[in-house]
Amino acid sequence: MADTSRSPLTPEAISQKLQAAFAPDVSFALHQLPTDSWLEVAAGEWRKVAEFLKNDSALAFDTLCNLCVVDQFETDLKKKNPPPPCLWVVYHLFSFVHRHRIVMKLQLPRGQATGNEQLPVVQSVADLWKAANWHEREAYDLSGVMFAGHPDLRRILCPDDWIGHPLRKDYPFPETYAGIQAK
Amino acid sequence: MPIIVEDPRDIEFDVRTDEMLINMGPQHPSSHGVLRLLLKTDGEIVHEVTPHLGYLHRCAEKIGEHLSIPQWIPYTDRMDYLAGMNMNLGYSLTVEKLLGMEVPERAKVIRVIVAELGRIASHLVGMGAYGLDLGSFSPFLFAFRERELILDLFEEVCGARLTYSYVTIGGVTHDFPEEIPLSPGLAMLTGRTAGEPVSWITAARLFLDWFRPRIAEYHALLTRNHIFVQRTAALGVLPAELAINYNCTGPVLRGSGVDFDLRRDGEPIYTSMYNGYTFQIPVAPFGDAPYGVVLGDNWSRFYVRMLEVVESIRILEQAFDRYPSATGGHRLPYRLTQKLPVGEAYLETECPRGQTGFYVVSDGDPEPVRARVKSSSFCNLAILGDLCRGVLLADVPAILGSLDIMMGEIDR
Known part of the structure; x- marks a missing residue:
């Protein structure tokens, strides 16, 4: 059953569409890769961009396939020219209407995930895509990113009393947990 | 005067009782693994x-950041341990997408065979366990008898019955054996x-x-059982939305009526495996559904799985015919500590429980910076x-069972 209303867009076309809608306030950097091309957007502008991605009829990204955080932090001191430390929040979006996909990335400072926590903050999209609700909880739990406006930002995989965010590259392996020797 | 049909439940449900918290799990038999549900109830x-x-x-995922690419394959089949082949395949294809590698024809046919057998085995457990949830014990025994034969077949190709690590980067670890002893189970059931x-x-x-008429x-x-x-x-x-x-x-x-299956609608690296195979994608609503069934209900989800088993059999028959003439080896080389190209790849595949x-x-290191699994059961x-x-x-x-979740994949 071929849907005539279906018009898939390339990442370049999606990028141009976003540029046209948000210029000159927001800029989008398109990173072309042979695998999945991705678009970088300033973290502060993410919320309104996300709303546009979901509600614009030509884009119509009706589902969020994946949300995760990549911690860019080189722990190997011998490595030459390591990339600057930061966190990337990655959104893989898909449109069932048009059958096209896009990867959106936001760059965040790493903040402080141990001791006196100072976690970076990004606007939640849990009300746009309900799939984001648990994914954002997981990203908070494991990677230490706060999602402002999330209805229920609790840990999801680790116990509530867990200290630290294990998917951070500089996460210290705990010596004990609840009195149990762990090392 | 309007006619008022009295539902005897109305009176019962009008009576409000104190709200009660009920803890179900994590060791509950119908929670399909270690899942804990906190139920807020008012009476029933x-x-x-x-x-x-x-x-x-x-x-x-943390372990994946410390292991080279082939070393993490055994961790993928321990996530959805009822469909290890499909998980191995999803991970291998993602790495191949990053490498720009295309596996030989023979490897593709072998992958289709093990993935579809894995789908049948997984749906059999889904069906049997769902019967158990609803108080029907016999289908579970039937399902496990059939599944056992598939596990026997898998054991002959890779030595493992659950955690295969059989599908690997570049193809599969071994070609199908030329000669195996017929397993006692299959021999008994087929009179050999x-x-x-x-x-x-x-x-x-x-x-x-033997399986088709079952x-x-x-x-x-x-x-079609009334209960x-x-x-x-x-x-x-x-609802679909x-x-x-x-x-x-x-x-x-x-089951909610969205006609979408990655084996047909996915990315080319995955759909090319299924090129030339004839199969249907079962989507609700069904014309032969019993009275009372509506779009997107438990029954529809269950019936989609049952029909998928039939389609997997169709794919398997075509793959068996293709196998003898499929050329190219069963695997392209990939070294244990081979360095990855700089970049990233995301790929979804149609596992039995979802994408x-x-x-x-x-x-550029042999170990990835990030190895992430998006679990279908997590979203379901x-x-x-x-x-x-x-x-x-x-x-x-009954609702939980119809979602057919896998805790190993949700918790990772």
């Missing part, structure tokens, strides 16, 4: 369901002698020929709260 009516996860969390030397493909064909038995036992229909029809109704918003995939999505995605980010479980609002307490396991 459930107001709120809060799932608590993490009892099986093993930090698989155990240990009789046969080729692997012959044994697999023997299994399929499906009508499951339909008689479960699908089963009463427990599943028009319950846990999931909500399913998409929650990123529900696989049989859960198709499981792998995301590999590399900075997230709708439980919405589906269980206002249902009877006894219907919670």
